[in-house]
Amino acid sequence: MKTPSGDRSPTPPSKSDYDLDHDLDKDLNGDTLREECGVFGIFGHPEAAAITALGLHALQHRGQEAAGIVTYDNGRFHSERRLGLVGDTFSRAEVIARLPGNMAVGHTRYSTTGGTILRNVQPLFAELNAGGFAVGHNGNLTNGLTLRHELVRHGAIMQSTSDTEVILHLVAQSKRGRFIDRYIEALRAIEGAYALVSLTNKKLIGARDPLGIRPLVLGELDGCPILASETCALDIIGAKYVRDIEPGEVIVFDEHGQEIHKPFPPMPPRPCIFEYIYFSRPDSIVGGRSVYEVRKAFGAQLARESHVDVDVVVPVPDSGVPAAIGYSQHSGVPFELGIIRNHYVGRTFIQPTQSVRELGVRMKHAPNRAAIEGKRIILIDDSLVRGTTSKKIVRMMRDAGAREVHFRLASPPILHPDYYGIDLPDRGGLLAATHTLEQMRDIIGADSLAFLSVDGMYRAMGEPGRDASNPKFSDHCFTGAYPTHLTDQTQVEQPPHQLSLLAEAS
Numbered sequence: 001m002k003t004p005s006g007d008r009s010p011t012p013p014s015k016s017d018y019d020l021d022h023d024l025d026k027d028l029n030g031d032t033l034r035e036e037c038g039v040f041g042i043f044g045h046p047e048a049a050a051i052t053a054l055g056l057h058a059l060q061h062r063g064q065e066a067a068g069i070v071t072y073d074n075g076r077f078h079s080e081r082r083l084g085l086v087g088d089t090f091s092r093a094e095v096i097a098r099l100p101g102n103m104a105v106g107h108t109r110y111s112t113t114g115g116t117i118l119r120n121v122q123p124l125f126a127e128l129n130a131g132g133f134a135v136g137h138n139g140n141l142t143n144g145l146t147l148r149h150e151l152v153r154h155g156a157i158m159q160s161t162s163d164t165e166v167i168l169h170l171v172a173q174s175k176r177g178r179f180i181d182r183y184i185e186a187l188r189a190i191e192g193a194y195a196l197v198s199l200t201n202k203k204l205i206g207a208r209d210p211l212g213i214r215p216l217v218l219g220e221l222d223g224c225p226i227l228a229s230e231t232c233a234l235d236i237i238g239a240k241y242v243r244d245i246e247p248g249e250v251i252v253f254d255e256h257g258q259e260i261h262k263p264f265p266p267m268p269p270r271p272c273i274f275e276y277i278y279f280s281r282p283d284s285i286v287g288g289r290s291v292y293e294v295r296k297a298f299g300a301q302l303a304r305e306s307h308v309d310v311d312v313v314v315p316v317p318d319s320g321v322p323a324a325i326g327y328s329q330h331s332g333v334p335f336e337l338g339i340i341r342n343h344y345v346g347r348t349f350i351q352p353t354q355s356v357r358e359l360g361v362r363m364k365h366a367p368n369r370a371a372i373e374g375k376r377i378i379l380i381d382d383s384l385v386r387g388t389t390s391k392k393i394v395r396m397m398r399d400a401g402a403r404e405v406h407f408r409l410a411s412p413p414i415l416h417p418d419y420y421g422i423d424l425p426d427r428g429g430l431l432a433a434t435h436t437l438e439q440m441r442d443i444i445g446a447d448s449l450a451f452l453s454v455d456g457m458y459r460a461m462g463e464p465g466r467d468a469s470n471p472k473f474s475d476h477c478f479t480g481a482y483p484t485h486l487t488d489q490t491q492v493e494q495p496p497h498q499l500s501l502l503a504e505a506s
């Protein structure tokens with residue numbers, strides 16, 4: 001993998017890269033899920049890099065560890081890839097000035113395979129015999145490690161530990177003539193979940209996996225096509241939403257217009273239902289549905305399924321807020337902000353002392369005593385993973401004077417690990433996979449505990465329930481019904497370690 005002009009990537013990665021990885025492991029995110037990645041691409045716009053930076057800023061919630069942009073201009077590729085938030089690098093005029101050209105791809109990263117080191121920061125770039133090629137990937141390949149071993153056996157020299165790099169090598173090794181045919185041949189070899197944005201010296205290419213597990217939308221600004229993980233990235237730049245890229249679709253933009261390829265046999269789509277539960281921003285439209293409205297519907301369904309007599313409904317902010325609104329509206333129980341979130345805790349607070357770290361969740365969430373003292377409350381969060389943060393928040397509510405605390409989750413129990421680019425722990429780290437409902441209630445310390453049912457989740461999405469013979473969504477962390485081969489899990493001698501996808505508050 002070659003470094004394009006202007007790239008600030010040192011090779012090998014410096015010690016400070018690893019230090020940051022270590023620090024991030026200790027951050028105070030609690031046991032919330034971590035999103036995968038966000039991708040963005042634009043073709044034919046004179047301010048391609050600046051627009052891409054804004055798009056990535058809107059996708060920041062999908063990955064906060066690193067960000068990168070690659071542009072092409074006048075015979076050269078230009079790249080800036082840095083650890084840190086999008087704004088840390090791309091709010092600076094001198095950085096944007098180093099990214100000339102009217103076509104760009106960008107990526108904001110949270111690593112699920114490969115560590116947090118600069119050489120893994122995307123978009124990855126390689127100089128192929130067919131010309132330069134940059135790629136940004138949201139998702140995870142379920143045969144990435146198997147392909148990597150094969151490629152290395154045949155002489156490939158890998159520059160990163162990212163599963164995305166195998167795509168570059170597969171394109172490079174293809175014997176096909178046209179670039180797009182090489183690209184499609186590479187896609188046919190990979191399995192798993194992917195939304196890809198790619199750049200050559202002439203083309204912007206978007207691709208979505210055959211089941212559409214990860215999202216990708218098409219937009220338009222000043223007549224220029226845009227690809228983005230979510231519609232919120234279009235809204236921030238005033239771009240028009242055109243449509244979702246279809247599962248299995250490959251779309252190519254160049255000076256002659258657009259070209260669409262459908263290289264896979266059609267199959268029923270299985271978009272990830274967790275985009276609605278947690279990953280996507282509530283103002284995004286995913287698969288034609290408002291994420292905000294779906295989350296409210298999850299809350300209303302929860303009220304239908306497991307209501308108890310209480311005084312107030314309190315969300316765990318921010319991700320529990322829409323479901324709590326839906327719960328409150330359906331049940332008629334007043335909604336109160338009983339927990340105030342401090343939005344300024346995170347990367348800026350990178351090395352707290354041990355004693356400060358032990359305060360843990362209080363740094364991020366504070367009780368609003370005025371709203372909860374003496375009250376019986378329903379506490380609503382989007383999902384339960386390890387339960388550590390939930391336990392602390394329940395205790396915090398009681399300390400602040402809540403008389404009863406009933407905990408409700410606006411998604412079903414998470415019972416199975418993810419292999420598609422989401423930061424979920426192995427089964428042993430999932431509270432619901434290893435405990436009964438009553439044991440969980442006891443651990444969390446709530447007066448009662450209930451989850452949204454799987455059928456209820458589908459009903460809130462406007463479906464009659466889950467059809468086991470043809471589920472409309474990828475829902476395997478709840479059901480175990482994995483929709484693709486898990487080649488690496490079955491064929492590789494040592495299955496790839498699922499990184500500790502959740503940072504626990506201590």
Ligand code: SF4
Binds near residue numbers: 419
């Ligand atoms: S395991 Fe869960 S989060 Fe991962 S792709 Fe499947 S439904 Fe989405």
